[in-house]
Amino acid sequence: MSSTHSLWASTASRPTYPPLTTDGLEVDVAVVGGGITGVTLAMLLKLAGQRVALLEARRLGSGTTQGTTAHLTSVLDTPYRVLEERFGVRGARLTAESSQRAIDQVAALAERFRLTCEFERVPGYLFTEHDEDYDALKEEAAAASRAGLRAELAHVPLPIVVRAGVRFDGQAQFHPLEFLSGLAERIPGNGSYVFESSRVLTVDEGEPCRVHLENGSSVIARRVVLATHAPLHRLLFQTKVAQYRSYVVSGPVAQAPRGLYWDTAEPYHYIRAANIAGEKHLLVGGE
Numbered sequence: 001m002s003s004t005h006s007l008w009a010s011t012a013s014r015p016t017y018p019p020l021t022t023d024g025l026e027v028d029v030a031v032v033g034g035g036i037t038g039v040t041l042a043m044l045l046k047l048a049g050q051r052v053a054l055l056e057a058r059r060l061g062s063g064t065t066q067g068t069t070a071h072l073t074s075v076l077d078t079p080y081r082v083l084e085e086r087f088g089v090r091g092a093r094l095t096a097e098s099s100q101r102a103i104d105q106v107a108a109l110a111e112r113f114r115l116t117c118e119f120e121r122v123p124g125y126l127f128t129e130h131d132e133d134y135d136a137l138k139e140e141a142a143a144a145s146r147a148g149l150r151a152e153l154a155h156v157p158l159p160i161v162v163r164a165g166v167r168f169d170g171q172a173q174f175h176p177l178e179f180l181s182g183l184a185e186r187i188p189g190n191g192s193y194v195f196e197s198s199r200v201l202t203v204d205e206g207e208p209c210r211v212h213l214e215n216g217s218s219v220i221a222r223r224v225v226l227a228t229h230a231p232l233h234r235l236l237f238q239t240k241v242a243q244y245r246s247y248v249v250s251g252p253v254a255q256a257p258r259g260l261y262w263d264t265a266e267p268y269h270y271i272r273a274a275n276i277a278g279e280k281h282l283l284v285g286g287e
């Protein structure tokens, strides 16, 4: 038994899907990996009229997605003042716009399918407990505003001593596995499939491609998307992927602040609340 568990996995209603057992299943696109990336992509492809096979090695959402704290935010780990230095105001604007559109995409899918995934628009707060960080936060608010975000120095509604904070409007939170499950159950049908316990071993590139599974079955597809988080069989790339472990603790609380919170420490701490089956939970992570 694992000594840690995911709040999302233990509270989501998740149907199971069979493994692929046939050889040569034909589809337009094979999507390998059933985390939030693969499931969202498979859904969007199906909506665009493609026949899709979603192939997940274990259970949908059992990778990094079940470990996320699910802050839906256009504030990335790289500060906007650094993005602006490296890529100019235009590059920073593109980053902000694409992240904001990703949040809108989640909102649109949740609304379209009436997913009970606790999607909620909330503000995000970057805060510091140290006076010497004030100038950096002020600069960050200005750079984020130039990138098109609604960001300003603001009071941070946390019951701790906060020296300064930036409020970013238009952020959001949700229950990632309820979102993922709600999408996944709408994928099968009309030539599209979802398979769990279906680990992909290799992909033969070509016209079409052939995707080989560990159990000997295979999929024939015009296109293959690897949505496996760390890429399969890209050894050089894999050597550049650093591994980090981060812990999140959560528990029921009588009341919790509304919003997403993260500080300026390294590694940074992050806080959010979640409503689960009518009960408020607080999630705190970052060590």
Ligand SMILES: Cc1cc2nc3c(=O)[nH]c(=O)nc-3n(C[C@H](O)[C@H](O)[C@H](O)COP(=O)(O)OP(=O)(O)OC[C@H]3O[C@@H](n4cnc5c(N)ncnc54)[C@H](O)[C@@H]3O)c2cc1C
Pocket (backbone or CB within 6 Å): 032, 033, 034, 035, 036, 037, 038, 055, 056, 057, 058, 059, 060, 061, 062, 063, 064, 065, 066, 067, 068, 069, 070, 071, 072, 073, 198, 199, 200, 201, 227, 228, 229, 232, 246, 247, 248, 285
């Ligand atoms: C502690 C923590 C907190 C985080 N907080 C946030 C946050 O607040 N906001 C945010 O935006 N992001 C956050 N993240 C990051 C976020 O969780 C990930 O970016 C996201 O979940 C990645 O999703 P994914 O679908 O790309 O990958 P994954 O969820 O890892 O999905 C990949 C899937 O591919 C499957 N797979 C792998 N190999 C194969 C194979 N050979 N054949 C078939 N299937 C295969 C895996 O089983 C897995 O299910 C956090 C991450 C962690 C760890």
